[in-house]
Amino acid sequence: xxxxxxxxxxxxxxxxxxxxxxxxxxxxxxxxxxxxxxxxxxxxxxxxxxxxxxxxxxxxxxxxxxxxxxxxxxxxxxxxxxxxxxxxxxxxxxxxxxxxxxxxxxxxxxxxxxxxxxxxxxxxxxxxxxxxxxxxxxxxxxxxxxxxxxxxxxxxxxxxxxxxxxxxxxxxxxxxxxxxxxxxxxxxxxxxxxxxxxxxxxxxxxxxxxxxxxxxxxxxxxxxxxxxxxxxxxxxxxxxxxxxxxxxxxxxxxxxxxxxxxxxxxxxxxxxxxxxxxxxxxxxxxxxxxxxxxxxxxxxxxxxxxxxxxxxxxxxxxxxxxxxxxxxxxxxxxxxxxxxxxxxxxxxxxxxxxxxxxxxxxxxxxxxxxxxxxxxxxxxxxxxxxxxxxxxxxxxxxxxxxxxxxxxxxxxxxxxxxxxxxxxxxxxxxxxxxxxxx
Numbered sequence: 001x002x003x004x005x006x007x008x009x010x011x012x013x014x015x016x017x018x019x020x021x022x023x024x025x026x027x028x029x030x031x032x033x034x035x036x037x038x039x040x041x042x043x044x045x046x047x048x049x050x051x052x053x054x055x056x057x058x059x060x061x062x063x064x065x066x067x068x069x070x071x072x073x074x075x076x077x078x079x080x081x082x083x084x085x086x087x088x089x090x091x092x093x094x095x096x097x098x099x100x101x102x103x104x105x106x107x108x109x110x111x112x113x114x115x116x117x118x119x120x121x122x123x124x125x126x127x128x129x130x131x132x133x134x135x136x137x138x139x140x141x142x143x144x145x146x147x148x149x150x151x152x153x154x155x156x157x158x159x160x161x162x163x164x165x166x167x168x169x170x171x172x173x174x175x176x177x178x179x180x181x182x183x184x185x186x187x188x189x190x191x192x193x194x195x196x197x198x199x200x201x202x203x204x205x206x207x208x209x210x211x212x213x214x215x216x217x218x219x220x221x222x223x224x225x226x227x228x229x230x231x232x233x234x235x236x237x238x239x240x241x242x243x244x245x246x247x248x249x250x251x252x253x254x255x256x257x258x259x260x261x262x263x264x265x266x267x268x269x270x271x272x273x274x275x276x277x278x279x280x281x282x283x284x285x286x287x288x289x290x291x292x293x294x295x296x297x298x299x300x301x302x303x304x305x306x307x308x309x310x311x312x313x314x315x316x317x318x319x320x321x322x323x324x325x326x327x328x329x330x331x332x333x334x335x336x337x338x339x340x341x342x343x344x345x346x347x348x349x350x351x352x353x354x355x356x357x358x359x360x361x362x363x364x365x366x367x368x369x370x371x372x373x374x375x376x377x378x379x380x381x382x383x384x385x386x387x388x389x390x391x392x393x394x395x396x397x398x399x400x401x402x403x404x405x406x407x408x409x410x411x412x413x414x415x416x417x418x419x420x421x422x423x424x425x426x427x428x429x430x431x432x433x434x435x436x437x438x
Contacts, residue, residue: 006082014117014308018082018094022074022107030074031103034066037073071098079111088115092310114310119368122302124429129298131431132290134283141276146249148260148275155245162209162244166193169243175236176229183227188242202239214240228332228340292423295430296362303365307357311364315356316349370422373429377417382410385417 005021079094090113098109155167162168167190174184191198193206201217209215217237225231250256257271265271324334338348369375377385386404390396396403403409 004078004082006086008086011112012306013114014306015112015114016088018079018086018111018113020078020082020107020109020111022078022101022109024104024106027070027074027101027105027107028103030070031066034069034073038066038069067101071096071101074101074107075109075111082111083113088113090114091116091308092314114308117306117308117364119364120304121365121368121372122299124299124369124426127295127298127302127430129291129294129430132287132294134287136276136279136283140279141272144275144279145252145272149249149252149256150247152250152256154248154250156248158244158246159211160244162193162206162241164193164203164207165247167191167245167247168193168198168206168239168241169245171240171242173238174230175238176233181227181230181235184230190245192247199237202237206239206241209239209241211241211243214238223341228337231337232341292427295427296366296423298430299369299426300362300365303361303368305361305364305368307361307364311360312353312357315360316352319352319356320345320349366419366422366426369426370418373422373425375418375421375425377414377421382414382417386410386413389413 004023004026007019007021009017009019011017075096075098079096082088083090092114094111094113096109096111098107101107101109158166170186170189170191172184172186172189174181193203195203198206199217199219201219202215205215205217216239219235219237221230221233221235223232252268252271254267257265257268261271261274265274320334327334327337335345338345343351386409390400390403
């Protein structure tokens with residue numbers, strides 16, 4: 001049977017178009033096969049199954065439906081064969097346009113696909129990334145010790161205006177368009193007047209307020225507020241001071257030091273040294289994470305890659321599915337949630353597009369790093385990694401047998417491990433020579 005001619009054309013945005021020229025004999029054979037199959041399947045009055053003439057079957061089916069059946073029968077296999085022959089790995093489903101597919105004539109159609117884009121990586125060893133440094137000084141140590149002493153603080157009511165660091169006894173109301181939101185009403189709530197505890201807008205207006213005095217602050221509520229009625233709205237937070245309490249931290253002595261350290265420190269000096277050591281260890285972890293993020297950012301910014309629209313749409317689909325799943329646990333539908341924010345699903349996706357494209361770009365660069373550096377953990381590494389992850393997570397531990405026997409679970413952990421090893425390799429390449437030798 002004559003061969004199918006395929007012309008391959010490269011398009012922008014990592015797209016490839018395959019133009020097919022199918023000999024008339026192949027088209028006719030496809031029509032015959034489809035008619036034979038339909039004849040076996042259809043019940044036609046006056047004929048036993050499979051015995052009706054093909055002309056009768058064709059009349060029963062109709063030309064339009066018959067052509068669609070031929071398209072479904074012939075084209076997917078031709079496209080699959082062409083992809084394999086030309087070693088193309090599509091990241092989306094082929095978009096097929098049929099120009100001609102009639103009996104007695106050559107068939108002509110095109111299939112457009114998106115393939116993984118070419119990524120041009122920079123010289124990874126020459127990335128200019130500074131390692132951040134966080135100094136743990138005496139002031140930071142004392143602040144941490146104060147935080148550890150706070151749960152044992154004594155609260156003493158005082159008769160004076162509110163000051164930063166006090167515990168305020170507040171009646172709180174949230175108003176939107178002048179109407180109080182009943183679900184947000186709080187009475188006699190004890191809140192510390194300090195950064196990180198009280199919202200910044202109230203922290204700015206409350207100090208100096210006397211008992212029974214009311215202060216107000218305007219707040220732009222986040223789009224992901226847990227109360228959908230308030231999501232993305234501007235609100236007035238009204239706070240009335242009902243009491244002021246002064247906090248007194250207990251004196252740090254050897255007995256308290258031993259208690260706060262669960263017996264690991266015998267005295268104040270040892271406790272202070274342990275706190276410093278813990279802060280320095282945490283600082284190193286934070287520094288390392290910041291350095292890794294900076295290295296990835298530098299690698300992405302130094303790379304050249306044209307991000308395919310199909311991959312961005314896939315990332316947007318994933319984000320939409322994640323949000324629908326999360327909202328479902330709260331008894332909300334995504335359309336209702338977005339309507340509270342005054343946006344449509346299309347607008348929400350468009351707002352997410354830039355971030356989704358950045359995520360895809362990062363993934364493509366890291367995949368290219370893994371490929372160039374030959375990062376591919378073996379079975380033993382994967383087994384050890386899965387065992388460690390399962391051991392760390394109680395929920396995974398409960399389903400350990402199913403996970404270890406699941407191919408999809410192994411593929412998931414394999415992707416995570418490959419990404420982890422890629423990050424490690426990227427950081428190794430970008431680290432100063434002195435660090436690599438140490």
